[in-house]
Amino acid sequence: MKNLLKKIGYSLLNALLNMLALLPLPILYIISDLLYLIIYYVIGYRRKVVRENLLKAFAEKSDDERLVIERQFYKHFADYMVETIKILHISDKEMRSRMEFVGADVVDRFTTQGRSVMLLLGHYGNWEWIPSLTMWCAQPQGIQLGQIYRPLRNEWFDNFFLRLRTRFGTQCIAKNDTFRNLIKCKRDGRVSLTGFIADQTPSPRNIHHRTEFFGQLTPVLTGFETIARKLDMAVVYIDVEVVKRGYYRATFRLLEDNPTTCPDYDITNRYIAAMEQTIRRAPHAWLWTHKRWKWA
Numbered sequence: 001m002k003n004l005l006k007k008i009g010y011s012l013l014n015a016l017l018n019m020l021a022l023l024p025l026p027i028l029y030i031i032s033d034l035l036y037l038i039i040y041y042v043i044g045y046r047r048k049v050v051r052e053n054l055l056k057a058f059a060e061k062s063d064d065e066r067l068v069i070e071r072q073f074y075k076h077f078a079d080y081m082v083e084t085i086k087i088l089h090i091s092d093k094e095m096r097s098r099m100e101f102v103g104a105d106v107v108d109r110f111t112t113q114g115r116s117v118m119l120l121l122g123h124y125g126n127w128e129w130i131p132s133l134t135m136w137c138a139q140p141q142g143i144q145l146g147q148i149y150r151p152l153r154n155e156w157f158d159n160f161f162l163r164l165r166t167r168f169g170t171q172c173i174a175k176n177d178t179f180r181n182l183i184k185c186k187r188d189g190r191v192s193l194t195g196f197i198a199d200q201t202p203s204p205r206n207i208h209h210r211t212e213f214f215g216q217l218t219p220v221l222t223g224f225e226t227i228a229r230k231l232d233m234a235v236v237y238i239d240v241e242v243v244k245r246g247y248y249r250a251t252f253r254l255l256e257d258n259p260t261t262c263p264d265y266d267i268t269n270r271y272i273a274a275m276e277q278t279i280r281r282a283p284h285a286w287l288w289t290h291k292r293w294k295w296a
Contacts, residue, residue: 010156017160021088025098025246028082036078040071046289050074053288057214057279072284079245084128087164092135095168099129100243101136103252107193108138110234110257116185116192118224118233120255122199122275123287125240125248130195131170133250137193144185146171147195148178170195179227186231195238196224199275201292209265210296211272214279218272219295225267228259235259235267237274242285 020028039045050073054066061069110117121130134145147165149172152158165172173181173194185192198221202208207219228235235255243249255274256267279286 013156014160017085018088020082021085021090025083025086025094028086029079029245032075032078032082035081036075039078040074045074049291050288053290053292054283056216056293058283059215069283070288073286073288076242076284077287077289080126080128083126083246084164087128087167095129095132096135098247099126099132100247100249101133101252102249104133104136104138106252106254107236111143111191111193112138112140114140114191116182116231116233117194118228118235119193119195119238119252120224120235120271121195121197121238121240121250122278123197123290124199124275124278125242125250125285127197127240128164129248130238130240130250131165131168134168134170140191142190144171144190144192144194145169146173146181146192148173148175148197150175178223179230182227182231182233192233194233198224198271200290201295204295207295209268211265211269213272213276213292216293216296218293220268220272222265222268225259225265228256228267229262232258232260235271237271239274239278240285241278242282 020031023031040047047070050070051066054069058066058069107117107119121127131147139145147170149161149165151174152161162172182192182194200221202219202221206221206223209222210217210219212218213220227233234257237253237255239251239253241249241251253274255270256262259267
């Protein structure tokens with residue numbers, strides 16, 4: 001009986017999300033405004049974590065200035081939620097008009113020459129829209145377009161997000177299968193274009209390096225650099241800007257084209273520095289609910 005009720009509940013949730021996704025984004029943003037009030041004022045979702053993070057990152061700002069960023073963040077977070085649901089039914093034409101990519105030739109130069117590319121980005125803007133880059137990049141025959149993800153414990157939500165993240169033709173690669181997948185791709189003579197979101201906090205047993213991030217000595221993920229060096233992948237940073245509500249611009253910036261010659265953690269340090277620069281430009285669009293400095 002319990003499983004039956006759960007199945008019915010998920011079916012109703014799926015129907016609701018699909019109906020919401022059929023609404024035009026201007027209507028969804030009205031819903032987002034209401035959602036913001038609920039998340040911020042009623043639930044207070046992770047408000048303490050957000051405040052602590054903003055204090056550490058912007059200690060030089062006044063309480064009022066940080067409060068402005070805090071409220072802007074929660075408004076953007078609500079927008080992120082409705083924008084992500086919209087992926088279910090957004091047209092390619094509308095997505096292309098709202099998610100612009102600049103400098104795709106940086107990536108195309110490598111992939112068309114048979115060189116694999118690693119794309120580094122963060123939880124900034126709407127990272128769920130980034131897979132739409134398939135509409136902007138050249139796709140040589142046999143290329144593997146992929147993104148690394150951490151499987152969710154809840155099977156229904158895991159399948160739901162896999163559905164969203166493969167909407168534009170990219171393959172989702174489970175985090176623990178990353179190296180195995182990419183090395184097989186290389187051995188098969190195939191080119192890969194793979195996105196890594198690497199601004200999270202590593203678990204204590206996986207802390208191998210710390211670097212400065214917003215003035216804090218911060219533990220950072222380094223696995224992506226290890227993979228880039230071992231597989232000699234060109235490394236490109238995706239610099240995201242919020243143009244206006246519901247519109248983003250992502251610029252491809254070459255970080256390193258010869259990773260095998262780089263000193264240890266050099267690529268990681270440059271990525272973190274680039275990520276900080278992106279965030280400082282418009283702080284509200286980063287995911288401040290993450291406990292970024294809990295192992296610092």
